[in-house]
Amino acid sequence: MTRRPVVISAAAVLNALAEDLDDFGRALAAGRSAISAADEHVPSAAHTAAGAFLDGFDLREWAARHLDDEAARTLVRAARRCALPAQTAACVAVRALRAAELDADLLAPTSVLVAGSNLALGYQHRVAVAFEQGRAPQPSHALVHMDIDVVGAVGDATGCRGEGWCLGASAASGTLALIQATRMIRGGDIDRCLVIGPCCELGPAELRALSDAGALAGPDDADPTHVCRPFDTARRGFVPGQGAAAVLLESADSLADRAGSMLARIVGVGVRLDGRRGMDPALPGQISAMRSALADAGLSADSVDYVNAHAAGTRAGDACEAEAIHTVFGTGPLVNSTKELIGHGMGAAGVQETVATVLQLRNGFCHPNPNLTDPCHPGVRFVGPRTVRGDLTTAIKNAVGVSGISAAIVLTTEEAPCGP
Structure with a gap:
């Protein structure tokens, strides 16, 4: 069967750094960070040093x-009673579809795939506290507390009536959602498909647990803008x-039929499991996923100009990913992490960072990681504190x-297909 x-x-x-693609691209190129102190946004008991918040x-x-x-x-009517994840999802859904300029006949059958699970934990925490204090929740809570409310709000705001569901894979949700949509389109x-990464609203209990587990950076006296340090030896969460x-x-045929414009192509995908439960990373799965994606694209490792890493700034995770990248690519491609500038979006991370990747490819730059001053791996070509310009495809x-x-x-910005 021929793949489409x-x-x-x-x-x-829509994040703490920008509300549109042009501003996002400029902020990335400048290496501007949206991260600030967390004390005004989460309780002290959450043990959270910093974050990038939608103030x-x-x-x-x-x-x-x-x-x-x-x-x-239409947007306000559809989402006004929703929690933050559904409201932000509806906003970016409407904005993306308006940018695509789809007519009603093409819009209606568009499918919707929402990335993430347990999206509204902060909202649920506030409702639970109020309930313990004797205040009954609004009847709308019966719907708002569920992740599927995001799909409903997006459908109501946009008119999309194709397939639709949520896909949860923790921090890999956004990338898995893009992979699933790619496979469905390829197969006909x-x-x-509109793939959406909603704002994930963690509650204080989840933040505290992540901090105590050593994944999230806990409070200290450091400048909050210096806390997130992907791939740096001083990283701490x-x-x-x-x-x-x-x-x-x-599909490329669908785009051609409506004379639309391409931002990029997805030419290869790969997914692997380590076959175990837990938070510790494993090298073989990460190596295999990258090699599988390259094989799916019909490309060699030296064809890749740039790696947008998952790197969140955790001790074990960044070290494992750096070694995986070195194993697959050697010192070839440039490597950076967008999380240093916008924080970890959890289920939305993969979608936001895919947009960041496309913007960098299209504009010929790799954004800096200003806090990367002492790289954790000598064999990886990290971008570091300064923007790198070049011909990236x-x-x-x-x-x-x-x-x-x-x-x-x-991903590639080349017009001609570079995969099977």
């Missing part, structure tokens, strides 16, 4: 800034990042989730 080529035709972002996000205000009156009313099951992104995938995006999930996708 898959393209990215539109995208949108003062308001659905109506966002809609007024970015949409015409009719579209703004659907023509296009990840910082949370609130943000959402949407990417529209479609092909990249691999890594993702790693707990309980041994490794995933990778190969």
Whole structure:
């Protein structure tokens, strides 16, 4: 069976760094960080040093800034009673589809795939506290507490009526969602799919557990902008990042039929399990996922110009990924981590970072990691504190989730297909 080529035709972002693609690209190129102290955003008991937070996000205000009156009313009506994950998902969904300029006949059959699970834990914590204090939840809580409310809000705001569901794979959710959509389009099951990474709202109990487990950077006296240090020997854990992104995938034939424009192609995908439970990374699965994605794309390792790493700034995770990258690529491609600038978006990370990867490929740069001053691996070509400019066409995006999930996708901005 012949595989149908898959393209990215539109995208949108909403995070602490930017609200549109142009601003996001400029912020990345400048190496600007959205990370700040966490003490105004989470209780001290959460033991969280820093994060990138959507300060003062308001659905109506966002809609007024970015949409015409009719579209703004539709969005607000659809999502006003929702929790933050569904509201941010609806925002980026509407923005991406408007950028694609789909007519009603093409919009209606578009499928929706939402990345992540346990998305509204912060909201659920607040409801539980209020309930213990004697305040009953709103009847809408029956729907709002469920992840599937995100799919409903997106459908209500956009009119998409194709297939739709949530896909959970912890921090690998976004990349796995892109992989699943790619496979469905390749196989002819659907023509296009909107993949959305909603803002993941962790609760204080989850933040505290991640801190106590050694994954999240706990409080200290350091400058909060220096806490997140992917691949640096002084790294001590990840910082949370609130943000959402949407990417529209479609078959190349579908794009050509409607005379649309391509942002990039997804030409290779790979997923592997370590076959165990837990938070510790494993080298074989990460190596195998990257090699599987390259084989799927029909490319050799030396064809890759750039690796957008999963690297969150954890001690064990970054060391393992650096060794995996070195094993697969040697010192060839440039390597950076977008999490230093926007924090760890959890289920949304893979979608946000895929958008960041595409922007870097299209604009010929790799964003800096300003806190990377003492690299943990001498055999990897890290970007470091300064932006690197160059002719970049092909990249691999890594993702790693707990309980041994490794995933990778190969992207290219070349017009001609470079895979089977």
